[in-house]
Amino acid sequence: MTPTPQSNTLLQDLSRRRLLRAVGFSTVGAAGAGVLSACSGGDSANSGTTRFTGVFDFDLDSQTRNVHVEDGALLLNSVYKDLFLCTGAVFNWSTHEWDYLLLEGHEWDGDNLVVSLRPDLKWSDGSDLNADDMVRSYAMRVLEAPSWGTGFPQVQDLEKLDELSVRLGFEDPFPNIERSILKHRIVSKITYDGFGERALEMVNDGVRQGDDEHLEWNAEFIEFNPDSIICSGPYRFDEAQMSDARITLVRNEDGYQGTEVKFDEVVIHKGDNRQSALLVQQGEIDYSTLAPSAADQQAFQSVEGFRWIEHAGYDGCGIMFNHRAKPEVQDVRVRKALAYVLDGDQIGQVARGEAYTRVTHYAGLADRQAEEIFTAQELEGFETFDQDQDRAAELLEEAGWTKEDGKWYLPDGDEASFEVIGVAGWGDFELTATQVEEAWNDFGIRTVARNVPQDNPWGIWGAGDFEVAVRHWGNPEQPDYWGAFEMNFMTENAGTEDSPGQGFDLQVESPSQGEVDLAELVDVARRAETEEEQLEALKTMSIVFNELLPRIPIWTYKYLAPAVEGVRVEEFPTDTPTSQNEQYQDNHIILALIQGELSPVED
Incomplete structure (x- = not known):
């Protein structure tokens, strides 16, 4: 993968x-x-x-009315989007069940997903909302979907079954692969008349993102800006x-x-x-x-x-290391020591006021999720990283660091130092970066914080143009637990020359789990046929995260509206x-x- x-x-x-x-x-x-x-x-x-x-x-001037593109479309990045352009269904993050909106239901027939609309739906222009809208909207999304995504990229073919139902054919589907389909926003076949039918023909002919036919279609599509929604x-x-x-x-x-x-x-x-x-x-x-x-x-x-x-938080803010730029952090004792220096409660309060919660379990999942897959007794075995500067000093000394005149030195004698980047305009990231700077400096590790421009921090993170970065952990986009580990281990960790990102080796040696291939485990958790198989993979990844601490969780989002x-x-x-x-x-x-x-x- x-x-x-x-x-x-x-x-x-x-x-x-x-x-x-x-x-x-x-x-x-x-x-x-x-x-x-x-x-x-x-x-x-x-x-x-x-x-x-x-x-x-x-x-109003810069944002498009091409709502199928979502990013950059008027109000499509807001919570109000559901009021005028509904999804097929809304996911219940507590029960992991679906509340249907435009859809009446969905069912699997072998490798085929059959999705059905509610009857008697209409568009605001008075036209019928039916399977033609649905199948063409799905086709446009399949055509645009990058191969590494989940859901639409795995669709092999599409078929309108009747006026309210569409069949999506998959190859080797796995549990919950349908999530992006059910949550997709169907758009008007009349508005997209010049694109939807062509996309459907191309998809069923095997055309996908990046093919010549798609590039020709996309050149027109990205310029498309209808007068109204x-x-x-x-x-x-x-x-x-x-x-x-x-x-x-x-x-x-x-x-x-x-x-x-x-x-x-x-x-x-x-x-x-x-x-x-x-x-x-x-x-x-x-x-x-x-x-x-x-x-x-x-x-x-x-x-x-x-x-x-209050809205539940499923992700948080923490520290991401660049293992290539700063080889000293490849020693897990150093990563843990740097975590023990920090007071997560203080950093969270300064960065977010009331809108944060502390991290308790350091399992790579939001605490509420960790408590769903582990028993309380199992979680007692997890190492916690509440501020303990004596423990931090002990770990650094075990790693061969020395302290002289209030400054820490690496095993080779060089003075230890880090640059921590936040993101300009992201107030909680800025404040987290400056507090990490202050805490590490006070502890004797020379640290400088600066902010990168907010227009493309992802490019900076992915390219590995940092030593230490304030970065998310967990996953607010993916309700399935494996999404958090995909974020923690694999996002900004391509390991290629152009996109080295974290530079964290996903083939790890765990003190309790032995040799573990984290990329393989993420895929196992995503594709598991049984709950038992998935749970085993999730628990292993949580334990490994706690033991190796590839990122340092500092605080969790509590969304206060x-x-x-x-x-x-x-x-x-x-x-x-x-x-x-x-x-x-x-x-x-x-x-x-x-x-x-x-x-x-x-x-």
């Missing part, structure tokens, strides 16, 4: 979480004031219209109420749940992390998933009706069957809105 099967898609998606500018409430600038003046009071007009309000940093969800765009300051979605009665949603309109104000926090403080926003600074979190407490909505009750929204649900869903993938608040479970304040 290729060492970085999900890297590009995963990392682009993670860029959407660029998380926080750590700016205090006292630093209101002209940009923030402009947003407030543009938006303030706008939701009180036409009092008979019920509105739900949110915020996202959209750009045809919607399938309970809301559609109101072109007359779209401006640089706000977008208004109005009820789409022909769409899925269009007559069931309780709000007539959804208004999305324009704002980045800082501006969104100001809008919450002004009472303009009912719910925001943009990340506020620690100072803004405190300021929210004075907002009448304010409450936090500010919300305001009693102004436009009566109240938000506190505990729903989907409340453990990941915030950006299967947001339970947006699902509650779609299902008519959120109600406006009564006059």
Whole structure:
């Protein structure tokens, strides 16, 4: 298996979480004031219209209406996308079951996946939403899917069975390979009339990404920018109420749940992390998933009706080493020592305020996931890395390091030193990098922190242009446990000349597990035919992660979304069957809105 099967898609998606500018409430600038003046009071007009309000940093001019491309399309990087362009289904991260939206169901018939739509669905232009839309949308995605992905790249052929059903033929499918298909956003066959049918013919003729026929098709497709977005969800765009300051979605009665949603309109104000926090403080926003600074979190407490909505975290922030650039970290004792120097609680509080949780088990999985596959007794055997500088010094000395005049030296006599990179504009990454710098310096290891530009840190990480990088661990995109290990071990670890990344050898010697091929184990966990086989692979990888610590987990994301009750929204649900869903993938608040479970304040 290729060492970085999900890297590009995963990392682009993670860029959407660029998380926080750590700016205090006292630093209101002209940009923030402009947003407030543009938006303030706008939701009180036409009092008979019920509105739900949110915020996202959209750009009407630069973002395309070609919603099939997703990245760079208008609002497709926001949680509000499900309101106007529904997925086939939403995954329940707690029960690992599906809640169907546009789809009525799916079933396997041997190596064939049969996917069926709900009957009587319509697009916002009044046309029928049927199997033609579905099969052509699937074909375009298959044509574009890189070979290292999961789901669409493994589709061999496509067939429309009837007006509501499509067959997708696979070769050697494995459990949950259908996830990307069920979560795919079907697009209008009319909008994509010039592309969908051609894509279907090419896919069934064996054409795939990178082939000459695909390149010719793609040259036209990337330039395609329709005038409007045809919607399938309970809301559609109101072109007359779209401006640089706000977008208004109005009820789409022909769409899925269009007559069931309780709000007539959804208004999305324009704002980045800082501006969104100001809008919450002004009472303009009912719910925001943009990340506020620690100072803004405190300021929210004075907002009448304010409450936090917590979304479960399945990934976190930590340290990724470059084993080629700094050979000293190839010694596991050094990696563990560097972990013991750090105070994860302090770093998390400074970087995220209330929006973090500490790491307890260091199993490579979010603690909630580790506790699902291990017993409490088994987890007691895991090494924890709470700050212990005496233990850190002991490990470095065992590794042959020496300390003189307050400075640590490598076994060859050179002074130990590291450069730690954060990402400019990602406030939690910036603050984590500076705190690691301070902690290691105080311990006697010369450390310098700097930030790389936010436009392409993934390229820097993948190319190995770093010594130590603040980087994610775990996986917020993939509900299956193996996704965390794909991220931890294999992302930015291609090992090629052009993309050496971490340079961490995936053929390892584990003190308790012996010789282990981590790439092979990730594939075993992904393709396992039985739960027992998968569980064995997962447990082995968790144990190896804890023993060898290829990355240092420092803190875990706790996604706290500010919300305001009693102004436009009566109240938000506190505990729903989907409340453990990941915030950006299967947001339970947006699902509650779609299902008519959120109600406006009564006059």
